Amino acid sequence: MTDNLYTGLAWLPPPPRDFAAACKALGSMPAVGPVSHALANHALDLNQLTRLGRAILRATAEGQMLAPLEPFRLGLIGNGTLEFLIPVLVATAARYGVAIECIHADYGQITQEALDPSSRINAAKPDAVLLAIDFRGLPLQFIAGDAAAERADVDCAVAEINTIRESIRLHSGAVVILQTVPPPPESLFGSFDRRVPGTQARLIDRLNHAITDSVADTNDLVLDVAHLAATVGLGTWHSPALWNMAKLPFDDSCLPIYADHVMRLIAASRGRSRKCLILDLDNTVWGGVIGDDGLEGIKIAQGDATGEAHLAVQQLALTLRSRGIVLAVSSKNTDEVARAPFREHPEMLLKEEHFAVFQANWNDKATNIKAIAEELSLGLDAMVFLDDNPVERALVRQVLPQVAVPELPEDPAWYARTLAAAGYFESIAFSAEDRGRADMYQSNARRVALQHQAGDLDAYLASLEMEILFAPFDRTGRARIAQLINKSNQFNLTTRRYSEAEVAAAEVESDVFTLQVRLIDRFGDNGMISVVICRPNGSLVWAIDTWLMSCRVLGRRVEQMALREIILHARESGVQMLIGTYHPTEKNALVRDHYHKLGFKNLEQRPDGTTVWSLVTAKEIAAAPMKVRRSGFDAMTV
């Protein structure tokens, strides 16, 4: 993970298994643009990017349109081989919603292309020209110990670059994208290089300052390749073998991340950067689950490794906010419970007033993200959604493909690094207005009403390939059952606590019905996620003593399937009616309407808020899209 975060584009999900076939079929698709965009949004390696880029180039050559991708014409001039870059740039551009057309100069033809008004690049009138020149392409002499020669070297190199820039601007009107120069890893004296004029380390450092200064007050842009190469590692970046063999300016393993950085800059120049960061809370902004662990239980303190990892996420969010990125929350929680850490936990860096919208409810996240975008009048393509849960990430990607949803590694220590590496908030300017923008959107972390559900959730649930496993309490499940009974607060109808010994006793009481539920989906085994205990009330009635579920699997219709299972066994035992009770606590408002939603009739409403409900077992409950497996029950007739 950490090794290839950058070169492996690890914030993007892995490509689908049928990626090669999908590229092949691209030309015959009715919507080449959106399909290219979707395919490009994966962690593609050099070969995969080349394959997709060529497929896009073929489709356009055959007259296919790439709408809604925005057309952009880019000239490429450099002192290395640029042909490898072209299909990679074409595919990467699709990731950024851009249909790029590349015009490249022949190898080594830098000044000729720039100075000749009728050169291929000038004649094409590109939107921008990328000047990909490294230290081998500039007139640098590197005379160690000679300060005047160092100044002359820098001046001469900048003058040459300026001549090229001026000519391109004059002949084509294009914006020029200059590159900073990555220094080679070889040193002359070692650390002493920094103190000796004319060494590569020192001279290139000064040159990069001069290049950056030269674009002030112009429309031209700087691509900080020096920083990218340092991030990847200069030893990895510079490949002497590839330079000698093919004049590749840097190692081929760096092409995907280089192209991504080129496109970030171009997309930013077209106003296509993301503007809003939406944060999940539990296990993203803090460690643990606030609804279950409480204020004392969540991890968000200095001195605790997990706590510091989540503090780093908060720190990054705050830093982004200070440069104008709008923050919002989308959390599956009760509103009051979710706000408590922001109000009461002393170690929290983020406060309620930092958020423009605060959506803590039990709806699906796609619906909430849509509501946030509408409330802020920002497009979905301006949104980034950070969530530790792979199921939530997949849901949002599927229902709202415009939203950027970074993949996250298991260890929260890498969350902030991964989010930053994705470069969603690339920007080409920073104004006073930007500094104040987040405040402008502020309205005390308001909530917005949800209009209607976003997208097709049923199709998503079906795509999860869920398998639900029912079994009575047994010795193997005992410890986990007791843990769930004693820890679950939110989805818990009665919040009755039982010791492990009491759970063991229930295993053998013949008239007590017990149910443990596991759920498996294509992301893996969620483990035991629900527990039900029914006790007889006469021979025809079962009272539901305990019904609880892990909030991880909320919105998957697990409760509906559990009810089907209870009814099945109730009928087996000749039971005609189920009685359910809801005991309100500080934390279980989530399930206040649980029985109502499942079709129970309200029997009683007590002054303390307790409600009692009934359902005849003759009632048919619809099945949800999942496979059912049973074990451990006596042979059933059904």
Added chain:
Amino acid sequence: MDVIYAGLKQIFHEVFDDDTLVITPELTAADVAEWDSLSHIRLMLAVERSFKIRFSAAQTASLHNVGQLAELIRAKTAAK
């Protein structure tokens, strides 16, 4: 099929974007339309990565057909 040829088949299909290419020892660049000097470098890079070996420029230049490439891979992987 020999592991080296099985690996080469996959790499050739990937690099030349053509799943119908039949990989024989006699195959040369002249037989594949897409096989120009640039895709030759992509091919060598893909082979290096896949077999976890490194070629020198001299070795790359000395190859005349797929059979010689396979032999070079065999020698390099055996030496490891």
